[in-house]
Amino acid sequence: MSSLDRTLSIVRGNVTLFVRDPGPLVGRITQPVLLVLLMQPLYVAAIGDGARGTAQVVLGQLVMFSLLGTSVVGSSILTERRWNTLDRLRATPARVPELLTGKAVPVMGFLLLQQAVLLVLGVTVLGLEVTDPALLLLAAVVWAATVLCTGAAIATTVGSLAQFSAVVDVGSTVVAGLSGALVPLAAMPEWARTIAPVWPGYWAMEGLRSALDGDREATLVAVAVLLAFAAAAAAIAAVRLRRGWGRSTLL
Template structure:
């Protein structure tokens, strides 16, 4: 559809013109890896510790990168262009696609940088590259849906920033990205599956170890989370989202 294509092109252009947020999300996880990998390897051994460090950095900083799609949604209200967008024939799903597809490429590029660094520089082992790709796609689709949902519900950039900063760290920590589930207090380990980060760790670790059942199960749950978040964002848009927002 020409309008969707135009929206994708427009948002891709905005993303390229303001590469700072994406570049920071690429550089910071590499610094995290170099600084904290020795702690993980000392506790879990070279192979296990390296995998934990790489996956922890990837999940944590990709959650923070939800700001890219969230800000893309919020910009429409802050810039007072939402009414113009609503005047088109685009449906909520098409608006989400127009906003999300450029961000999809950005998020995949960010995660690719972390994984390539982990494999080529740190020696992380990946038993099934195909499962890893599938798991990453499922995780990235969830990030897009969550980011869009935050963007349509946030009333200001400050509120959006607090949402993905606090929420991202909570979801990654609770999910076992930064601290293994086995090392958590019992009550935290019990509630860990409520976090999408838990299923991201399950899927990605399954791909690295060759556990296909874990990779497919984790990916399926991530896609279910993504569908729920996308439906919520679409509902918000269809209910007249777009009232004035604050800087």
């Protein structure tokens, strides 16, 4: 069996798991849609600019729920550990890159769908203005990849699904809040604005907002930083798998 065949086999297995239990996926898509529709008038009134208010609420909820979407990534990986099936996968000829790719493809599809639903809602219903769709697509794909790699790194580092859930729930709120996703940076305290660039969510907001405005240079800078975050997270996940993460005993 070729490397591609092994990867596709893992992809099919994970798609089947998603189809059999779609509840978490549906929730991660419907929740931000409802929040955007409810909160858009508030953001517009608070900011005093229809275009900026709409962009803030759409992009902010996109970043927030993308971060919460790491729960889907972690569940996909940790389920294999709980069922002791990751040990079986490791016993097959499949290599670490094949395992990671096989787990990543279905989750990446979900993250992109989640973002597409919010952006289409913003454009078609709320009048969100997109200057350069191709640039926005680039920023969205890179942000989804960053979320995916981050979720994999966390899932292969923690000792249980409960620990992962705690890290994701608390971490997503903190990162989104300090990145300017929930409140515009201009309205945040000085100390929060100072540390905002430390978080990947800040660069996601910068990249997506710049893409909406058609600012190619600023978008590419944000994309480069996000790719650095993604590469670091992917390296952590790969090292953890190579060192035997997923054995039946907890870390």
